[in-house]
Amino acid sequence: MDYVTVKSSNRKSRVVGALLASAALLLPSAKNALADAAPEQGIVSMKYLNYHDSQTGDSDLTAGMSKDRMTVNALSFMGMVPIAGKWSVAATFIEDSVTGASPAYHGWGFPEDTTSGASGDLRHAGDLNVTRYFSRGTLTLGTSYSQESDYKSLGCSLNGTLSTESRNTTFSFGTAFNSDTIDLNKEAVVHKQADPGHKTVFSSLLGVTQVMSQNDIMQMTVTLTHGYGHYSDPYKNYDLRPGHRNMVTFMTRWNHHFDGPNGTTRLSYRYYSDSFGIQSHTLDAEYVQPLPKGWEITPSLRYYSQSAADFYVPTGDNPRDYTPVTGLEHYSEDQRLSAFGAFSYGIKVSKELGRSWTTDVKYEHCEQRYNWGINGKGDPGIPTFNMSAIQVGLSRKF
């Protein structure tokens, strides 16, 4: 294309521009570049997950604390249907089954019956989203639920986007409300009470997605969340958390397409801070490489680091013993509130089966260690934590 010639005449420029725009609209992929356009195809998909985690006592302090912990098997379904070119309805449903146990404090105190506590449970969850597409924006109304034997959550949300005339910049906004109910009268609950606990959470989001070049697109979002109610873990022996939690999350994502190999890097960074005193950094990187005959391979890496909560009570000389909490207003010996770092790696392989069907397999492994973080000193009495997940999926467009 000769840009000098195009610029030399306004009339010629308009004609060439119109022809190119018309040609671009004939390409399905180019038409989909308009973020506000309604989807042309529906999709149904299902995915199976097998998850397993364990801990390893691999230091002098944690020797003998190795243990298998939890296993999760889950099956989920998703369907999305476009309606009349201006609407779409999307729904997901998931059933997961949890077996095993997590420690009652720090990395120890496992119940003898490994199906007690928060585990040995069946959870059902789903959501429904209705989207209206406008010439330069979208509006999505959503509702969600999640139910297990000791926990019920109901939520609703409103999300929207608004694009500039060039569609190179898209502003997004969202707000969500969740109301959760916790059964505090189950056998394994540490401090039983007849009345259920409640937790209410409000979230709001602002974001911008910016086309940076023909091969680069960037997105930044900030999310503010305010919650109040029952934040303590009813199955932990020494856990009394503040009754409210404010959270700020800043996330930036950058996708870059490489013309040569026709591959795409997807990078993201997330900063998180909350009123528990926890700060964290999350770096994600993956590379999507399409291959001949409909194959696609996606390796990924992740690094995560968090600081400890202000009220986290570390292990003492013997990590198998709990640490006394007498006199403290708030306290927790939950290792998830300690300082640590984690590395993950994964790989996903997908294959198109004809024009409509796609199948995929993904494996991901993560390891958490007390001394891998960059947000302060970790707790050496916490064993190394490992988790692995395998996903197998199948989807069909129609």
Add this chain to the structure above:
Amino acid sequence: MKSRCVLAKGALFALLLMTGLSGCSSVQPWEKQNLAKTEMTFEGDRLDTGYTEHIYSSKEASSGGAGVGGGGCGCN
């Protein structure tokens, strides 16, 4: 007080960045073939994302960032 200060700083920082970003490119519609590829969007595989976010949010203190909405869970 501390949490309000953190909230205000975070929001201000992000809004300044957002304002600076808008209008810094002029890619034409017919130049967006690569941007329209599925892997160049931020949505991704919804069920895969759902599983992965759920796993990490149940084993780490942090969660969220990519969007709002969705059910809570007793695991975190």
